[in-house]
Amino acid sequence: MDIRLDRISHSYGRSEILRDISLDVPSGQIVCLVGPSGCGKSTLLRFLGGLERPSAGRVLQLGTRPRGCLNPLTYVFQDFALLPWRTVRGNISLVLEDHGVKGAAADAIIEDVLSRTKLSDFAEALPKQLSGGMKQRVAIARALAVRPAVMLMDEPLSALDSQTRELLMDDLVALWTRQPFTAVYVTHNLAEAVRLGHKIVVLSRRPGQIRQIVDIEKPLSERSYGDADLEAIQKHLWELMREEARAADEELLDV
Amino acid sequence: MSDTPSLPTSPLKEPLEVRFRGGGFAPTSHRWIGMAVFVVLILVTEWGTRTGWISPLSLPQPSDVLATFGELWRSGQLFKHLVPSLTRFVVGALIGVSLGIIVGVQIGLFSYIRSGMVPLVAAIFPIPKIALLPLFVIWFGIGEGSKYALIAFGTFTPTVVATYGAVDNVDRSLIRMGQSFGLSWFSIVRKIVLPGAMPGILSGLRISLAIAIILLVAAEMLGAQYGIGAYILEAGSLYDLERLFAGVVMLSLLGILTSGAIGLIERRLLGWRI
Numbered sequence: 001m002d003i004r005l006d007r008i009s010h011s012y013g014r015s016e017i018l019r020d021i022s023l024d025v026p027s028g029q030i031v032c033l034v035g036p037s038g039c040g041k042s043t044l045l046r047f048l049g050g051l052e053r054p055s056a057g058r059v060l061q062l063g064t065r066p067r068g069c070l071n072p073l074t075y076v077f078q079d080f081a082l083l084p085w086r087t088v089r090g091n092i093s094l095v096l097e098d099h100g101v102k103g104a105a106a107d108a109i110i111e112d113v114l115s116r117t118k119l120s121d122f123a124e125a126l127p128k129q130l131s132g133g134m135k136q137r138v139a140i141a142r143a144l145a146v147r148p149a150v151m152l153m154d155e156p157l158s159a160l161d162s163q164t165r166e167l168l169m170d171d172l173v174a175l176w177t178r179q180p181f182t183a184v185y186v187t188h189n190l191a192e193a194v195r196l197g198h199k200i201v202v203l204s205r206r207p208g209q210i211r212q213i214v215d216i217e218k219p220l221s222e223r224s225y226g227d228a229d230l231e232a233i234q235k236h237l238w239e240l241m242r243e244e245a246r247a248a249d250e251e252l253l254d255v
Numbered sequence: 256m257s258d259t260p261s262l263p264t265s266p267l268k269e270p271l272e273v274r275f276r277g278g279g280f281a282p283t284s285h286r287w288i289g290m291a292v293f294v295v296l297i298l299v300t301e302w303g304t305r306t307g308w309i310s311p312l313s314l315p316q317p318s319d320v321l322a323t324f325g326e327l328w329r330s331g332q333l334f335k336h337l338v339p340s341l342t343r344f345v346v347g348a349l350i351g352v353s354l355g356i357i358v359g360v361q362i363g364l365f366s367y368i369r370s371g372m373v374p375l376v377a378a379i380f381p382i383p384k385i386a387l388l389p390l391f392v393i394w395f396g397i398g399e400g401s402k403y404a405l406i407a408f409g410t411f412t413p414t415v416v417a418t419y420g421a422v423d424n425v426d427r428s429l430i431r432m433g434q435s436f437g438l439s440w441f442s443i444v445r446k447i448v449l450p451g452a453m454p455g456i457l458s459g460l461r462i463s464l465a466i467a468i469i470l471l472v473a474a475e476m477l478g479a480q481y482g483i484g485a486y487i488l489e490a491g492s493l494y495d496l497e498r499l500f501a502g503v504v505m506l507s508l509l510g511i512l513t514s515g516a517i518g519l520i521e522r523r524l525l526g527w528r529i
Contacts, residue, residue, distance in 0.1 A: 049435055051431055051434065051435060070437070071435075071436050071437045073435075074435065074436065075432070075435045077428065077431075077432060079428055081428050081429055081431070081432035083429060083446070083447065083450070084527045084528070085450045085451075085525075085527040086527075094436075094438075094446060095436040095437075095438070097442070098436070098437065098438045098439055098442050099437065126526075126527050127527075128527065128528075142436075146436060146437075
């Protein structure tokens, strides 16, 4: 299933956040959205999953959903959003219960996603017992459990320390390599973008517009930490954003 | 030349150890200290009343209070007073707390109910409920009904306020998560909002139940033949300090028991908290 943003614009009151954004997210690819802070990239992601409504423009789903898909547009949040009173297993079964998946069918899905995210030994743990990286893996497992058509990832690694972030990036690459998924990945971290993105969309500062779309041909599995060609792309992205980021930083917030 | 600029320093005589200045501000609870406070207070009173340092007119001797308890127990009077009191407490508090939680959750969820009920609750909250007892007697009769109503009404308002505050404090990102996974409205309320509000509801319950005990006694003082309140009133009007204190001790024990019961529920239900 592809997803298309059709001339999305948005403003909160008098301040314009996003202006005329059109973008195709082809299935089986990870599209990274980068941009200076406050450029509306997270807002754009909320439009994609229907958690917020744009002032103008539409979000379209093209084609058919994959088979067995329970929740086509599924988020992975920056703050994990795990229920602290449910175990790892309970957090995953939460999103299955409402789609009528219970008992043995649910158990099979839970076992599968836990083993894919290397969490099989932690099924009965409570979130408070887990490290940040583990919590985000639970959130990823929960997202995988509903067999999404598109994963909407909102700075999923930003709350983690840099070492955990490297490990989780490797995990995400491994997950994608084994079974390609479609994702829109919002981040402010350019290193993450060049490691995980097939396509990197650079947004300008407010009002956010698409400045450039950078395609990276190199397969995900062949990319690694500190690759020279990736560094070159990252540098190019930074050149694009540098002035904007400075200007955005010096902007007065009139909210 | 090295890169580090040399700062002007006084010649070092003795290495100065860094003084510890952190710590504190983290009270822990030692159960036995609480017990010790009670024991010391009782022993001092006992000693004071025995030696005549405390006049028997101002405080009864603790051992006499204990003897009064024994007498109450033997004569069967204890349960004659305790059972109606406990029944009123349980029935009244149950009605008030459950209605309070239902209304509080609705205020937390629906804009219209919130707009309509919050000013009403604010208007009812400061009324001393005991002042309304005559009204309740007219509405519900002189018997048990008016006492249940008084206790229910008194526990209702604090429970409402605590509950809607707790619902307001439920992490919105968890609710957005529920919506993003396509959970139904009812599931979000049952599986996310209610468990998330539980810590606030339970701490509100501590206050509500303490108020219930106060109102229980007040109601029994105004019109009951049996009950802890009636017992205390009778003892008080005869200046029978031993019996008065026996009644007061029963109330304290009831307070400790309810607080302990809530603590037990908290430990069972809220083990997930950090």
